Structures are given as C-alpha cells and as structure tokens.
Amino acid sequence: MARTVGSNGPKTMEAIRKAGLKLIHEHGYEAMTLRQLAAEVGVQVGSLYNHIDTKQDLLYDLIKTHMEDLFAELAKVESKSADLGPVERLKAFIFFHVTYHILRKREVFIGASELRSLDPNHYEDIVGLRRQYEKRLMAILEDGRAQGVFQITDIAVAAYGILAMLTGVCNWFRPSGRLSREDVAQVYSDMVMRGLVPDAQLSATCTLR
Amino acid sequence: MARTVGSNGPKTMEAIRKAGLKLIHEHGYEAMTLRQLAAEVGVQVGSLYNHIDTKQDLLYDLIKTHMEDLFAELAKVESKSADLGPVERLKAFIFFHVTYHILRKREVFIGASELRSLDPNHYEDIVGLRRQYEKRLMAILEDGRAQGVFQITDIAVAAYGILAMLTGVCNWFRPSGRLSREDVAQVYSDMVMRGLVPDAQLSATCTLR
Numbered sequence: 001m002a003r004t005v006g007s008n009g010p011k012t013m014e015a016i017r018k019a020g021l022k023l024i025h026e027h028g029y030e031a032m033t034l035r036q037l038a039a040e041v042g043v044q045v046g047s048l049y050n051h052i053d054t055k056q057d058l059l060y061d062l063i064k065t066h067m068e069d070l071f072a073e074l075a076k077v078e079s080k081s082a083d084l085g086p087v088e089r090l091k092a093f094i095f096f097h098v099t100y101h102i103l104r105k106r107e108v109f110i111g112a113s114e115l116r117s118l119d120p121n122h123y124e125d126i127v128g129l130r131r132q133y134e135k136r137l138m139a140i141l142e143d144g145r146a147q148g149v150f151q152i153t154d155i156a157v158a159a160y161g162i163l164a165m166l167t168g169v170c171n172w173f174r175p176s177g178r179l180s181r182e183d184v185a186q187v188y189s190d191m192v193m194r195g196l197v198p199d200a201q202l203s204a205t206c207t208l209r
Numbered sequence: 210m211a212r213t214v215g216s217n218g219p220k221t222m223e224a225i226r227k228a229g230l231k232l233i234h235e236h237g238y239e240a241m242t243l244r245q246l247a248a249e250v251g252v253q254v255g256s257l258y259n260h261i262d263t264k265q266d267l268l269y270d271l272i273k274t275h276m277e278d279l280f281a282e283l284a285k286v287e288s289k290s291a292d293l294g295p296v297e298r299l300k301a302f303i304f305f306h307v308t309y310h311i312l313r314k315r316e317v318f319i320g321a322s323e324l325r326s327l328d329p330n331h332y333e334d335i336v337g338l339r340r341q342y343e344k345r346l347m348a349i350l351e352d353g354r355a356q357g358v359f360q361i362t363d364i365a366v367a368a369y370g371i372l373a374m375l376t377g378v379c380n381w382f383r384p385s386g387r388l389s390r391e392d393v394a395q396v397y398s399d400m401v402m403r404g405l406v407p408d409a410q411l412s413a414t415c416t417l418r
Contacts, residue, residue: 026325028237112380113322116235151403157388157396164377165370171321172369179366187366194360195404 013051015041017065020058025106029059029117059114060122066107067129073100074136086144087197091189093137097166098185105170134159141196150196162192222260224250226274229267234315238268238326268323269331275316276338282309283345295353296406300398302346306375307394314379343368350405359405371401 019040023032034055038045052058074096081092101108111126118126138159144150152158169184179187228249232241243264247254261267283305290301310317320335327335347368353359361367378393388396 027239028322030236030240109322113237113318153399154388154396157393158400160377160381161374161397161400164380165374168369168373168377171373179363184366187363188370190362191367191370191404195400 009051012041012043012047016048016051016058017062020062021106021110024059024062024110024114029055029110029114056117056119056122059110059117060119060126062107063111063114063118063126064122064129066104066111067126067133070100070133071129074133078136086140086147086149087193089140090144090196091193093140094162094166094189094192095182095185097163098169098188099181101167102169102173102181102184108167108170134163137163144196152196158196165192218260221250221252221256225257225260225267226271229271230315230319233268233271233319233323238264238319238323265326265328265331268319268326269328269335271316272320272323272327272335273331273338275313275320276335276342279309279342280338283342287345295349295356295358296402298349299353299359299405300402302349303371303375303398303401304391304394306372307378307397308390310376311378311382311390311393317376317379343372346372353405361405367405374401 016037019037020032023036023040027036032055034045034048037055037058038048041048052061074093077092077096078089081089084092115123115126134156138155141150141152141155141158145152145155166188169188173179173181173184225246228246229241232245232249236245241264243254243257246264246267247257250257261270283302286301286305287298290298293301324332324335343365347364350359350361350364350367354361354364375397378397382388382390382393
C-alpha cells in the first residue's frame with residue numbers, strides 16, 4: 001500500500017486535516033499530540049512532516065481554510081443578491097450563514113475555542129478575517145438603516161447579536177430532528193427581520209414584491 | 210507561612226478553583242496538568258488531594274458551581290418580577306442574563322467548550338441544569354404567546370436563539386469600551402422585544418404603564 005508522497009500528497013493532507021479536526025474537537029489543540037494525529041491518519045509520526053511543519057501550522061490551516069471557504073460561498077450569495085434591497089439581502093445572508101454553519105459544527109467549535117492557541121501573527125490574521133465577515137453583515141444593516149428600512153440603535157452590537165444567534169444553531173441542531181436546516185433559517189430570519197423592521201414597513205416590503 | 214488544612218481549607222479550595230478556571234481557559238481541560246495547577250496555586254501536587262479527588266472533580270465543581278450561582282441569582286430576579294406581565298418578565302430575564310454573563314467570560318467559555326470533558330454522569334447532570342435554565346425562558350415565551358403578546362413560531366428555537374445572542378456578549382464585550390453592561394442589555398432587549406412583539410402591541414404595552 002506504500003505510495004510515494006508525490007502521488008499521495010493531497011489525499012494524505014486531506015486525511016490529516018480531517019483527523020486534526022476530529023482530535024482537536026474531542027481533546028483540545030494543546031492536548032492533541034502528533035503521535036495521536038499520526039495514529040488517527042494511519043501513518044508514522046515522521047510522515048506527518050512531509051505535509052505539515054508544525055502542529056500550529058495545522059491549526060492555522062484548519063481555521064484559515066474554514067474562513068476562506070466561508071468567504072468564497074458568501075461571495076456567491078452576495079453576487080446573486082447584489083441588486084436587491086437590504087431586507088432581501090439580509091434574508092439571503094441569514095439563510096446562507098445558518099445553512100452553512102449548521103453542517104460545520106466542529107469547524108465552528110474550533111474557530112471559537114482555539115483562537116487562544118493561535119500564534120500571535122496567525123491570531124491577528126484570523127481575527128482580521130472575522131472582522132471582515134462581520135463587516136459584510138454590518139454593510140447590509142447600515143444600508144437598511146440609511147434607507148429607513150431597518151430600525152437599529154447600534155449597528156455593531158446588532159451584528160454581533162445576530163451572528164451569535166445564528167451561529168448558535170451549531171449547539172443544538174440535530175439533522176435527525178423535527179426541523180430542517182431551512183426551517184431553522186426561516187424561524188431565525190423571521191425573528192431578526194421583525195427585530196429590525198417596523199411592522200408596517202415589513203408588510204409594505206412584502207406587498208411590493 | 211505553613212497552616213493546617215483545617216484553617217486554610219476553604220481559602221485554598223477557592224484558590225484552586227480560581228487557578229483551575231484560569232488554566233482550563235488558557236490551555237483546555239485535557240492539557241492542564243495537576244502539576245501546573247499546583248504551581249499556579251502555590252502548593253505541592255500532593256496537597257491538592259486534600260481539596261479535590263481528581264481533575265474531573267474540579268471541572269465538574271467549576272461548571273456546577275457556575276450553574277448553581279446562576280440559578281440562585283435568577284430566582285431573585287424571578288421573585289421580583291413574578292407579578293408582572295410577560296414583556297416585563299422577559300426584559301428582566303434579558304437584563305439579568307446579559308449583565309450576569311458579561312462578567313463571567315471564563316466560566317461561560319469553559320461551560321461551552323469543556324462539556325466534552327465531563328464524565329457521562331456529570332455531563333448528564335450539567336446538561337439537565339442547562340435544560341432547566343432554558344425552560345425558565347421558554348415559560349416566559351409560552352406565557353406571552355398564550356396571552357397573545359408575543360408572536361413566536363417555535364418556542365424552543367426562539368429560546369435557543371435568544372440565549373445564544375445574549376451569551377454571545379462574552380465574545381466581544383470590553384469593560385473599557387464605549388458601552389456599559391446596561392447599554393448592551395438595553396440594545397439586546399430592544400431587539401428581542403421588537404422581534405417578538407408586534408409594533409402596535411408593544412406601544413400599547415408601553416402606554417399601559
């Protein structure tokens with residue numbers, strides 16, 4: 001079964017990512033040893049170094065890849081809803097955020113709990129990406145407030161609150177439960193929308209389309 | 210400086226709790242060693258066993274104590290607001306939950322990230338307490354919906370969403386920032402309230418008092 005790194009490289013790296021995600025989720029980054037990681041992947045410890053330089057590199061790669069994938073998917077949603085009004089763009093954002101994260105519980109858990117374990121430059125980088133993501137939501141909220149559609153006291157606090165609420169689905173959602181991912185997104189979208197849009201305007205917006 | 214355990218016991222236990230909270234928050238439960246813990250407290254490893262049987266006992270004690278304190282404080286808030294309507298009781302709950310958790314970032318972090326590390330019986334116990342806490346909020350929401358004051362599609366999903374949003378303050382609040390704890394509670398209370406109460410009724414409720 002031995003193969004050269006050349007032919008097997010990307011596949012092994014994918015197996016290392018998967019194993020790292022599992023072990024860090026179960027034990028925490030600091031507790032996970034490279035020995036455990038190698039055993040989970042099914043390779044010798046030494047072979048890991050053909051793919052990652054350090055344990056820190058793996059953690060950074062896992063969190064960074066999650067953020068990059070998130071931005072790539074968000075860009076698709078944004079390009080589809082670019083010409084719509086703030087209410088529709090917010091709905092699209094909420095549906096995207098909920099349905100995307102609900103299937104990535106481990107990435108979300110590690111992205112929240114292991115920021116502490118990132119080296120300072122990695123930490124700055126990831127926190128910067130998170131700020132950018134928050135700003136994409138804030139831009140929609142700002143736009144809606146400027147157009148007089150959203151009633152928002154504090155844009156930043158509202159954005160943090162909405163994101164925490166939506167990401168919280170990871171803590172309780174069960175794919176086998178009574179609600180689908182879309183059901184959950186709909187309930188949250190309704191709550192957020194009613195929380196930001198005065199009733200009369202919400203009906204007006206609805207009857208306009 | 211040596212004292213007998215008899216006179217020093219409660220104080221040492223408090224120092225162990227404080228050190229445990231700090232180390233688990235920084236490194237994770239599994240990575241924290243009893244040697245680190247003893248060093249942080251300033252005692253010999255052997256002395257720890259005068260106060261805790263195992264590392265697991267300490268984790269359980271930390272999470273359980275946090276939950277018990279939370280219930281004790283909630284009971285005070287509930288007894289003060291027991292005769293009020295659902296809108297006022299929900300406001301009281303939101304103000305309590307935000308202002309209480311905002312000062313307990315480490316307890317909240319560990320309560321979320323180290324449920325994985327609890328032994329099965331401890332896990333069941335803590336999850337049971339969390340369910341009870343969620344139910345206290347659900348009872349207010351149910352009551353408001355029954356009285357026709359709250360517009361809620363799904364009580365459980367709404368409760369999970371509200372709690373995630375409120376607890377999320379721990380991730381971004383800085384005591385030195387531009388907003389006080391009460392400011393934050395007010396912004397979130399407004400958002401939740403508008404999200405649940407149709408505009409006309411909210412004004413009606415407000416003019417009634």
